[in-house]
Amino acid sequence: MRQIGLVLSVFLSISLVSCDFILKDKNATSEQDKVVTTDGGTTVVGEEDGFGCAYTAGYRYSYLLADCIRVFEQGFRLNPIEEEGVLENNLENNEVSCFVLLAKSGEEAEIFLPQQEKSIVLAGDKTKSIYSKEGWQLSIEKGMVLKYKDEIKFTAAKTIDLQLIHPDQVIEGAEELF
Numbered sequence: 001m002r003q004i005g006l007v008l009s010v011f012l013s014i015s016l017v018s019c020d021f022i023l024k025d026k027n028a029t030s031e032q033d034k035v036v037t038t039d040g041g042t043t044v045v046g047e048e049d050g051f052g053c054a055y056t057a058g059y060r061y062s063y064l065l066a067d068c069i070r071v072f073e074q075g076f077r078l079n080p081i082e083e084e085g086v087l088e089n090n091l092e093n094n095e096v097s098c099f100v101l102l103a104k105s106g107e108e109a110e111i112f113l114p115q116q117e118k119s120i121v122l123a124g125d126k127t128k129s130i131y132s133k134e135g136w137q138l139s140i141e142k143g144m145v146l147k148y149k150d151e152i153k154f155t156a157a158k159t160i161d162l163q164l165i166h167p168d169q170v171i172e173g174a175e176e177l178f
Contacts, residue, residue, distance in 0.1 A: 049117050063121050064103050064110045071112045075099030078146055078154035080114075098146060098154040100138065109138050111146065 048054050051061035053068035062069045078098040099112040106128035112119045122131035122138055131138040137147045146154040 055117055060112055060117065060119060062101060062110060063119060064101055064108060071099035071101070072097075075101050075112060076144060077157040078144055079157050080154055081152055097157070100144060100146070102140075109140075111136060111138065 047056045049061060051068065053059040053061045058070045058072065059068040060071050061067075062071075062074075065074075076099065078100060080096055080098075096114050098114060101110045101112075103109065107124045109122045109124065109131040110119050111122060120133060120136060122133045122136060124131045129139065129141045131140075135149045137150075139145045139147075144154075144156040145152055
């Protein structure tokens with residue numbers, strides 16, 4: 001009797017498991033399958049652009065490199081001239097900055113505008129110092145300046161000069177800090 005009960009329970013278990021397998025939607029994914037955690041944070045799969053680049057993780061498709069890249073890691077940062085009353089060009093916010101990639105040949109430049117998924121590839125002139133397309137004009141002669149319809153929109157991010165000092169060097173006014 002015990003053996004019949006054991007065989008019957010094994011048979012029922014296998015039947016239920018196989019029914020579960022047959023009835024499951026093979027295309028459905030669990031919530032865990034939709035989220036990828038990387039060192040850069042959490043990315044929701046399915047929020048990619050038309051090229052498969054995870055836009056929410058900071059990836060954008062580059063036509064010049066024919067690949068998904070993080071423009072803030074590979075491009076030159078240009079900050080807006082005026083953003084909500086801020087006149088100085090010292091912002092470090094990737095959401096308001098424009099990024100520029102230059103082709104190795106120097107014949108093209110690609111601009112990545114804030115809040116836009118698609119980049120714009122600009123064609124260079126003979127001097128390879130001015131690039132333009134659709135009202136956008138990038139000049140790299142004296143620092144980078146990006147204009148739209150002859151109005152300056154972005155300029156090269158300012159750098160901060162850091163000075164290394166010797167530990168024994170006295171800084172004027174430093175004694176007031178201690």
